[in-house]
Amino acid sequence: MKDLSSTIKSGLKISLIITTIVFVVILFITTDSRTWEALKSINGKYLIYVILLNTLSWILSGIRYSILIRGIEGVNLNLIEALQIHLSYYFASSITPTSAGGEPLEIYLLSKKNIKIGQATALSLFRYVINTLTFAIASPLIIYFYSYLFPQNIVRKLVQYSAILFLLVVGGFLFALFKPRPIIRLVSYILIKLRRIPFLKRIHPFKILRVVNKTVRDFHNTLWFFLKEKKLTILGFFFFNLLSWITYFLIAPVLMSAFNLKVNYLSVVLVQIPIFFMMFYVPSPGGSGAIEILISLGFAPFVPKYILGIFIILWRTLTHYLTLLAGAIVLVYILGVKNW
Template sequence: MDLKKWRKWLVASILISMGSLTIIFAFSSTKKAIPLILSIPLWFFLIIILVHFLHWLFWAVRIKIMAHALGENISIMWAFRIVMVNLFMASVTPSSIGGEPSRIYLLSQGNLSSGDATALILSERLLDFIFFAVSLPLFILLLGISINLEDIAMELFVAIGLFLLGGSALIYIIYNASKIKSKIKKLEKLLKFFIKGEDRRERLIHKVEKEFDTFVKSVIMIFKRKKVHFIAAMSATAIMWFADFTIPSLILLAMGYPPFWLLSITFQMIILLITIIPISPGGSGLAEFSAYFLYSQKLQPDITGALVILWRVLTFYLNLFGGMICTVHYISKGK
């Protein structure tokens, strides 16, 4: 894993995010925003960081549970390191797409095969798909309100489309595994342009087929045969997301304003969906402006500006720099 090749993405991610926050700050009344931020006690910041740490921790717990369902026992520390490296890679790639390959790579460095590692990570995405597909409509029904989404309607439409497409594609692959596998053989014709030796091509095709079989069996095992593990992993999924989604409400409490928990969690779900759109590294720009638009429906501009700035610092930047430290440590140790 070479950190240098990600340097441009890292710089782009930070610049886009900081530029977005600067614009938001300029639109806010700085007379109130700066005193609001400075008035928050240090111990309240520590509580918010601890809550965000719970998001990291329960993500690691989820990975450990799912690995155990596949018959592999990985330590919580190793799972936590995987999460942190993933957060850095996700923060510097469009749609956070760099997170999945990094988790697969790190899991396959242990006892898991490539097929098992891929199954585990894609099963994580299915758990997230189930969580958001159930939670977001439910929260909107519970609130009994209509949120003004006019200014972000296009972004939300595209995000939901990509979200449904990704989830449906995963489900299709699992239920049509035999059809997918039958087409793997056809890749040999394409490989002729890249790999000259017939024996090498056949070995590669055989390996791909073997790992695909492992992948399908592992996903079925997690979702159908290991029901206790599935329930435990689903519970960890709910805890990790709800922990992170409460942070804006905690920031509002710290500034002395009503937290409106349910509405804020709904806003967070919408923002996360929008950042799926592959426009900027780590969803930078999309997250900031979407958050400002949504929260400004309930808050004054100066309060909204302070909230969005603190929220991004205590989530995105914490992910970015915490993940970078773990990534550098991993590379320096050579493992």
């Protein structure tokens, strides 16, 4: 728990420092006398709509999670529990580089629901691959058919980079699906070589081999079970995953309406998809810094320059930081105040 607490603190610190610097730079570049007048004229009811849309995206994410978990025989995860895991995952992902902290916490929380480690790992990978696959398919199509939305060449180049990384992940997924034995050998070899680490040093090598063998086989069997027997479960997850993201992407155009701007809802939704696809692979915690810069490029054609800085800060606060706060509260509740 001490390591977890230290990681959380350092991740939050880095994320907040980067975001603060970027916010200050964006405000310095975009703010003038008209900015404060625009801020005073905000229509408050649209801010309520934004918060409601964000909350609805949480609920839809919880539903998709619940559907996926219930695919395992004998496991029943209600919506509240699924929502807790989703928000905790979001929090851990947002404060660690390349979202690397989300999956280990997700697997840990799932294992507390009587799900085997190998099964939890398979479910986490399923969620990641299906979620990212949606963006990987949609992003090139949007850039091709709606190229006028992306006059900046940097977005196209970064999408290509993200697609290459995604193909490597899918390659690893398929390899684990068809060739579990090399995975068992590789993981066992790494863990035995790392026996200098205190908590591994006390474990007998044969026990390491036995645990790795069981975990990888559970992982492999769960992947095949879902692909063969749970096609409707995968389809249900995909559907609610799509609904969750569409709800989330509607937040930006609704917030633009708060500034009394004329908004093309479809264009604003579409421009966000390739940008968020890239966010899966940004090394900074929660994409801090990069997301603000890229989304400001994406929203620039729709928002006047003197509003853009304030708009980005409001949008990021009412989506990312609001969800981050909810995730922190939920994680404290799950782990307990003493452990935290």
